[in-house]
Amino acid sequence: MSGSIEVRGLSRTFHTTVRRPGFLGAVRSLINPERVAKHAVIDIGFEVQPGELLALLGPNGAGKSTTIKMLTGILTPTAGEARVAGVVPYEERERNARNIGAVFGQRTQLWWDLPVRESFAILRDIYDVPADEHASRLREFDELLDLSSFWDTRVRHLSLGQRVRSDLAAALLHDPPVVFLDEPTIGMDVVVKEQVREFLRYQVEERGRTVLLTTHDMTEVERLAERVVLINHGRLVLDGSLDEIRRKFGWTWQVRATLADAHAAVEPWPGVVLVRREGPQVVFGPDGPAAPTVHQALKQVIERYEVTDIALDEAELEDVMRAAYAQAGDDLAADMARDVAGDVAAQAPAQTQGG
Ligand SMILES: Nc1ncnc2c1ncn2[C@@H]1O[C@H](COP(=O)(O)OP(=O)(O)OP(=O)(O)O)[C@@H](O)[C@H]1O
Numbered sequence: 001m002s003g004s005i006e007v008r009g010l011s012r013t014f015h016t017t018v019r020r021p022g023f024l025g026a027v028r029s030l031i032n033p034e035r036v037a038k039h040a041v042i043d044i045g046f047e048v049q050p051g052e053l054l055a056l057l058g059p060n061g062a063g064k065s066t067t068i069k070m071l072t073g074i075l076t077p078t079a080g081e082a083r084v085a086g087v088v089p090y091e092e093r094e095r096n097a098r099n100i101g102a103v104f105g106q107r108t109q110l111w112w113d114l115p116v117r118e119s120f121a122i123l124r125d126i127y128d129v130p131a132d133e134h135a136s137r138l139r140e141f142d143e144l145l146d147l148s149s150f151w152d153t154r155v156r157h158l159s160l161g162q163r164v165r166s167d168l169a170a171a172l173l174h175d176p177p178v179v180f181l182d183e184p185t186i187g188m189d190v191v192v193k194e195q196v197r198e199f200l201r202y203q204v205e206e207r208g209r210t211v212l213l214t215t216h217d218m219t220e221v222e223r224l225a226e227r228v229v230l231i232n233h234g235r236l237v238l239d240g241s242l243d244e245i246r247r248k249f250g251w252t253w254q255v256r257a258t259l260a261d262a263h264a265a266v267e268p269w270p271g272v273v274l275v276r277r278e279g280p281q282v283v284f285g286p287d288g289p290a291a292p293t294v295h296q297a298l299k300q301v302i303e304r305y306e307v308t309d310i311a312l313d314e315a316e317l318e319d320v321m322r323a324a325y326a327q328a329g330d331d332l333a334a335d336m337a338r339d340v341a342g343d344v345a346a347q348a349p350a351q352t353q354g355g
Pocket residue numbers: 014015016038039040058059060061062063064065066067
């Protein structure tokens with residue numbers, strides 16, 4: 001079965017009622033509710049190939065969870081279409097559920113009062129997994145996630161890391177070709193995070209699963225994803241490989257200097273921007289076509305500041321993403337301005353005719 005994900009023109013608008021302030025306001029809201037529309041996802045489209053891991057990125061409130069909820073069949077889109085392993089998820093929820101596994105880092109799908117292993121057994125029965133397959137898959141997951149050290153414990157007594165590892169195993173026990181992970185490693189310590197990433201890499205590379213992952217952790221993106229889709233204010237603003245994005249938005253060089261005076265004022269100069277500052281540590285990067293070469297930049301930093309240490313740095317993905325968002329924001333603003341200008345232009349002749 002092909003584990004592809006296809007998304008075309010997908011949109012979702014939420015309608016909520018606004019409560020007016022004060023007692024009278026509350027009464028007025030009851031009699032005459034004021035409805036507002038929130039366009040959480042607007043006309044997005046992308047594809048994920050079978051066996052590919054794609055990171056869906058965006059700031060808080062960008063529309064990532066809403067997108068995943070449409071692809072898992074929890075929400076129905078307002079417009080557009082999605083297919084997951086050939087199935088329209090919100091039209092055939094049960095069929096879709098057999099093809100997908102989903103982990104929402106903040107919630108569990110396990111039975112709170114049962115030991116983990118009993119939850120696994122219930123899922124085996126729900127999905128009709130043959131007993132020998134179930135046992136061998138559990139052995140495989142145990143090797144990678146070390147589940148047996150806590151699988152006789154009730155879910156409510158598990159630590160966060162143990163709970164999410166159990167959730168991951170539970171999501172994959174029926175062998176789905178497509179996996180959705182919404183911030184799976186949120187709040188975990190670095191050791192458990194690494195264990196989970198290892199597990200995910202194995203599932204993609206060795207088992208050929210298709211994974212759509214949302215995360216705010218750029219280390220995770222660097223370790224796991226080759227391709228990213230960026231959404232902002234519900235719109236898709238970028239779809240490309242990490243290499244392309246680094247090339248387009250990354251800095252060709254970065255100079256990190258430690259200032260002798262941690263409180264010294266630091267200003268950018270023509271051709272150079274201040275990328276980051278943390279106390280005495282400052283990082284400079286090139287700015288536009290007038291940027292100096294890396295050798296000139298090193299010389300300029302030493303001439304301008306008293307430094308105790310200076311080094312060349314790899315551009316951090318966080319900085320690259322920040323630059324991509326800034327550019328995407330500019331493009332979006334330009335698009336919206338063009339739309340408004342287009343609307344005004346379209347209205348102008350009508351007004352002339354009318355007048
Ligand atoms: N059920 C709902 N009713 C009304 N508005 C909603 C609903 N669900 C989400 N939204 C709004 O839609 C927008 C997108 O939310 P969503 O949860 O998809 O963002 P996100 O990218 O997953 O954010 P985060 O990184 O914070 O998890 C937000 O403005 C949110 O307030």
